[in-house]
Amino acid sequence: MHVRVYRDGISGVLAVALALGIAELVAGLSGAVAPVIAVGDLLIDHAPGWTTHLVIDILGKKDKPALVLTVTLVTLAAGGAAGILERSRPPAGRTVLALVGIAGAITAAVDTPAASFQGTLLAAAGPLAGVFVGWQALRLLLRAGTPGPATATAEAQPMTRRVPDRRAFLGFAAATAGASAASFAVGRRISGGAVDVEAQRESVALPGTAPTPVPGAIALDGLSPLITPNPDFYRIDTTLITPRVDLKTWRLRVTGMVERPLTITFDELMAMPAREEIITLSCVSNEVGGDLVGNARWLGTSLADLLTQAGVKPGATQIVGRSVDNFTVGFPTEVAFDGRPALVAYGMNGEALPGPHGFPARLVVPGLYGYVSATKWLTEIELTTWEAFDAYWIPRGWSKRAPIKTQSRIDVPREGRTVKPGHVPVAGVAWAGNRSVSAVEVRVRRRDGDADAPWLRARLSDSLSTNAWRQWVVEWDAEPGDYVIEVRATDGRGDVQTGQAQRPDPDGATGWHRVNVRVRA
Structure with missing residues (x-):
């Protein structure tokens, strides 16, 4: 009995795995969103704000792979x-299979950007086709695992029930698993x-602008570079x-409260006056x-110039950026x-x-x-009023106004490190x-006291721009003991962190970064 239940359960798992594989194949052919991704997007878009915070706190940057795995x-x-x-x-x-297919079809249709009824049908086709094929596979698997009719080898012998054909079942199971993976x-x-994004990127010839000069940086192992390399730049979306x-x-469309709505191709965007800024x-x-911060050289056209070309109407108090996947900022x-x-x-950083x-x-x-x-994969800039629209994160509990707060971070030494006595950067x-x-100030105090330890003025790297971070360093004459190192910064207006x-x-973390360090000979 238990063996049969396990076998039937495995049959169902394999059938749905095949359904997901077929849905993925149809989605690839049609350009639609695969159902697992569509369901994940639905959960992201409609999850309560507190669950989003909790998942990010627990899983950090692994939240999306964990979500896809969970849905699967x-x-x-x-x-x-x-x-x-x-x-x-x-x-x-x-x-149950039909309900899974219908749910997948609806979410895929909703999640796939489609301007036509045909596009919606194509999006729904994958999950429905997958469930149909999966159901046929389940029938075959269950049949292979079903005992045959009673038989007798001789008149004098009692009737015996034939056991399931395990070889046939294993063959069907292997074939189903292989078809799913393929x-x-x-x-x-x-x-x-x-769409080969890398090939397209390589084909882009960036406008010839004079590179923004980067002054000398502080050279120290473990210290973040002045310019964050593209592969190391944080990604959150x-x-x-x-x-x-x-x-x-x-x-790129410029719409809403403008005198002259614009529709711009990539070549037309590149033909506009270009400027490079370190931001x-x-x-x-x-x-x-934390490390969800980075500094880069950005090349593009002035947003103000683009909006001036469109002609912003009086009363337009909000700029809405919209991405190809309908994410919005404001x-x-x-x-x-x-x-x-x-x-x-x-x-x-010098490339597309x-x-x-x-x-x-x-x-x-x-x-x-x-x-x-920071709208990525930008496709629309809409002018509207502040009251008329709330962007993606606002209904989820985040503040609508969000200026970056003054922050500082200790890169060297790291939390919990042991260093030798003497000069320690x-x-x-x-x-x-x-x-x-x-300005940046550093305070080093013993863990068991020195609450009134003085703040030491740090040496700063040259300023790249008013919009860019700065490196800092302090030479500490370390003596044996256990210490807490704290840092705080002062902005250009004189306001201390x-x-x-x-x-x-709801609008950004505050506080001083602290690390615990041991000094041992």
Whole structure:
């Protein structure tokens, strides 16, 4: 009995795995979103704000892979239940499969950007086709695992019930598993190769602008570089799969409260006057001392110039950025015209934007956290009023106004390190949005006292711009003992970084970064 239940459960799991593989294949062929990704997107978009905070706190940057894995496992578990139910309570199993297919079809249709009824049908076709094929596979697997009719080898012998054909079952199971893996692999390869982002990036000839000079940096092992290399630049977004945008069909629209709505091709965007700016971006989820911050050279066209070309109507108090996957940000219109170099950027550190960072174009706005300003894979800029629209993260409990707070971080020495007595460099980076950093101070105190230890003025690297972070370093004459090292920064307006600790939500973390260090001979 137990063996049969296990076998039926395995049959259901394999059938649903095949259904997912077929759905992935159809999605790849049609350009739609695969159902697992669609369900994941749905959960991301509609999960309560507190669950988002909790998941990020627990899993950090691994939250999206964990979500995809969870959706997949739950779907496979539903398949296992369908296999068991179809044996014991038909047609309950096929009903479960049908519900899984309908749910997948609806979410895929909703999640796939489609301008036509045909596009919606194509999105729904994958899950429905997958469930149909999966149901046929389940029938075959259950039949192979079903005992045959009673037989007798001689008149004098009692009737005996034939055991299930294990060889046939294992053969069907192996074939189903192989077909599942092949369908998934081919579908993923087709969808990944539909638009070759890397080939498109290599074909982009960035405008010839004079490189922004980068003054001498502080050279020290473990210290963050002045310019963050593209592979090391943090990535935070809501998409489970990086959008692959085709330059041939990509358009940037400027809509809403403007005199002259614009539709711009990538070549037309590149033909506009270009400027390069060194700007530090920071995620609002960054904890004190965290690494969700980076500094890069951004190349693009002035957002203010683009909006001037469109003609902003009076009363337009909010700029909304919209991505190809319908993610939105929103910030005050005045930000684009207050002198800060907000950009529609297409270059990053001397090359076309990497795919994960928004290729072909994105918004870069100094002084604002990314969740209200940094639209990647940009496709629309809409002018509206402040009251008329709340961008993606606002209904989820985050503040609508989000200037970057002054922060500083200790890179050297790391938390818990043991160093030798003598001259020990203490170094890191500090940033303050678009207000520049004018000073950094470090305090070293013994763990069991020295509450009134003095603050030491750090040496700063040269300023790259008012919108960029600065490196800092202090030479500490370390003596044996256990110590706490703290850092605080002062922005260009003379405001000192607060030591009051606050979580990232709803508008950015505050507090001084501290590390514990042991000095031993």
